[in-house]
Amino acid sequence: MLLLPPILIEEQVAPMAAGIAALRAATGLEVLPENPPGTAFVGDLHILDFFGRLAEAADTGLLLDCAHLALYQQLHGHDALTGMDGFPLDRLVEIHVAGGSVSDHQGFRWVEDDHGTVVLDDTWRIVEHVAAHAPNLKAVVVECERNPLEAVLPLFAEVRRRMAGSPVLGGTP
Amino acid sequence: MSRNVAALRNAMARLLHDPAFVETVHAGPVAGLSEAERALLCAVDRRAWSTDRYRRSRAVQALIEELPVTAAVVGVEGVDAFFSSEAFGRVLSQRGSLALDFARWVEPRAGAVARLERAVAAARRGERAPGPGLVTRPGVEPLLLPEGVLAFYAAQRQALGADPVAALAAGRPRVERPVPGAGEDSLLVERGAEGQVQVGGGSPALVRLLAFTTVPRSRDATLAHARRLGCAPGEDAEVVDGLLGEGLLVVRV
Numbered sequence: 001m002l003l004l005p006p007i008l009i010e011e012q013v014a015p016m017a018a019g020i021a022a023l024r025a026a027t028g029l030e031v032l033p034e035n036p037p038g039t040a041f042v043g044d045l046h047i048l049d050f051f052g053r054l055a056e057a058a059d060t061g062l063l064l065d066c067a068h069l070a071l072y073q074q075l076h077g078h079d080a081l082t083g084m085d086g087f088p089l090d091r092l093v094e095i096h097v098a099g100g101s102v103s104d105h106q107g108f109r110w111v112e113d114d115h116g117t118v119v120l121d122d123t124w125r126i127v128e129h130v131a132a133h134a135p136n137l138k139a140v141v142v143e144c145e146r147n148p149l150e151a152v153l154p155l156f157a158e159v160r161r162r163m164a165g166s167p168v169l170g171g172t173p
Numbered sequence: 174m175s176r177n178v179a180a181l182r183n184a185m186a187r188l189l190h191d192p193a194f195v196e197t198v199h200a201g202p203v204a205g206l207s208e209a210e211r212a213l214l215c216a217v218d219r220r221a222w223s224t225d226r227y228r229r230s231r232a233v234q235a236l237i238e239e240l241p242v243t244a245a246v247v248g249v250e251g252v253d254a255f256f257s258s259e260a261f262g263r264v265l266s267q268r269g270s271l272a273l274d275f276a277r278w279v280e281p282r283a284g285a286v287a288r289l290e291r292a293v294a295a296a297r298r299g300e301r302a303p304g305p306g307l308v309t310r311p312g313v314e315p316l317l318l319p320e321g322v323l324a325f326y327a328a329q330r331q332a333l334g335a336d337p338v339a340a341l342a343a344g345r346p347r348v349e350r351p352v353p354g355a356g357e358d359s360l361l362v363e364r365g366a367e368g369q370v371q372v373g374g375g376s377p378a379l380v381r382l383l384a385f386t387t388v389p390r391s392r393d394a395t396l397a398h399a400r401r402l403g404c405a406p407g408e409d410a411e412v413v414d415g416l417l418g419e420g421l422l423v424v425r426v
Contacts, residue, residue: 002232002265004189007181009213015178040221042185042213075221108220 005036008043008050017057024060032093034063037071037113047072048083061093064130067100067143070122071111080122081129092134097127097159098143115143117151124162131166140169176210183262184214188222190229190256195219205259229256232271234338239272240290241337242329246283248347255279270298284350285322286329289372292316292362296370305425306389307413312364313421315375315383320354323372361421378402382412389425 006012016033024031033054035047043050047069055062073080099116100123102109111120130137142159144152164170184206187194197203198214206214233253237244244252252275255261260278264271276291292314299311309315329348333340359380364370375383385398392413399409416422 002186002189002271004182004185004265007178007185007213009176009178009181011176012178039224040185040189040217042181042217044213044216103224105224106220108218108224110221110224 003036005038005041006043006050008041008045008047010045010053012043013050013053013057017054020054020058020060024058030061030093031058032061032063033058034096035065035068035072037065037068039075039108039110041072041075046078046083048087052087055088055091060091061136062088062091063094063096064092064126065096065098066126066130067096067098067111067113067120067123069126070120071100071113073122074109074111074120080125084129084133089130089134090136092130092137094139094141095127095130095134095137096141096143097123099155115145115147117144117147117155119155119158127159127162128165131163131169135167137166137168174207174209176207176213180205180207181210181213182265184210186265187256187259187262188214189225190232190261192223193257195222229253232256236272236275237338237341239294240276240279240287241333241341242326243276243279243283243287243290244337244341245329245333245345245348246286246350247279249341251279251282251347270294270300273298282350285318285353286326286351289316289318289322289326289360289362292360293370293372296362296364297368299364302388304389306391307386307395307417307422308389308425309383309386310421310423313383314362315380315387316360316362317377317380317384318358318360319351320356320358322351322353323358323360325351378404379416383416383421386422395422 006016020031020033033051035051041047051062070080073082097119099114099118100111100120101114101116101118103112140159140163142156144155184198188198198211199219202208203211233249236252236255237249255275255278258278260274263269264274272294273291276287276294280287296312296314301308301311357377359375359377361373361375361380362370363373381402382399386395395413396409399412400406404412413422417424
């Protein structure tokens with residue numbers, strides 16, 4: 001199966017929202033769209049604007065993968081928090097945190113979403129911003145499969161420390 | 174001016190698999206893409222499309238694994254060529270299956286063995302068009318093939334051994350597509366409870382009737398088709414009810 005990021009244009013919002021609504025109706029479960037990783041994003045909307053509009057159109061919550069967002073921002077030469085001002089953080093239910101590594105392809109630099117244990121500084125900035133401003137956050141997922149236990153335990157401790165500013169999850173064991 | 178999401182996704186799939194198409198898009202107007210759509214694609218750094226060096230190779234491998242004898246006929250390069258075709262781009266926009274669409278695309282070159290392996294792949298997936306009515310059970314694929322193709326398939330599949338990808342990647346010579354016999358084999362390709370796919374025989378009329386109902390049909394339309402295939406009035410309902418009893422036909426509401 002070929003997984004592609006959505007086309008980040010206004011015309012993609014309504015059909016994708018309809019798909020989310022149909023999936024929610026068919027399963028009886030909430031469906032939280034997640035910003036994907038990638039090296040090639042097509043469209044004239046910032047990915048946060050796109051997912052914000054999508055959440056409004058589908059009247060649904062959101063999953064923000066902080067590592068995916070960091071790689072998107074770096075790919076486009078943006079600051080880690082670009083686009084956050086218009087993003088509906090009140091709809092954010094779940095976030096993902098993961099390590100990434102910088103790769104180079106013919107001089108083109110991009111971040112590989114490798115789920116390693118080294119989390120980019122930009123990812124941590126996004127985590128801390130979200131922790132402080134997302135009032136309905138319910139879950140933090142640390143994606144670190146295929147790493148030895150002793151390598152990932154400090155990562156969990158660091159995530160807990162970075163989430164300390166969260167009004168809802170701060171201090172959660 | 175509205176931009177076509179399906180056309181953009183189609184192009185995006187091709188750009189990720191076909192470096193030549195990247196150059197085409199950057200060079201000038203492309204059939205099926207408006208200039209506004211092409212501008213969106215050209216805004217992406219062209220190197221971004223090829224960061225995964227093995228994406229196309231993995232896709233070729235997946236197709237060889239699923240349609241090994243077809244691949245033996247057209248060669249690895251014949252499989253690889255699919256990813257430079259417009260047909261490949263349409264897989265996404267039409268929400269198709271890569272293996273099934275590849276089989277359809279390659280059949281003019283590979284012959285009926287592609288249709289056989291397509292039926293095996295379809296049985297494995299067990300999908301049917303939505304809608305109410307009588308429908309051939311998902312996982313059962315009726316198939317009419319020129320005489321000799323099934324034997325050719327069995328012989329070639331055995332010759333390829335346990336690892337067809339390795340055999341073909343090692344430079345195994347292409348095999349000639351089979352010369353179709355004068356007769357016709359009527360077959361049922363069926364996925365078993367454990368997921369294994371078996372090929373068995375059926376009467377031509379039975380296979381044709383089950384082919385008719387691979388898309389949902391009303392009972393009246395199914396009975397009428399059974400009569401066209403030779404059932405006497407009264408016998409048509411007996412045949413259809415028999416297929417329902419055997420589970421070869423199912424009722425969708």
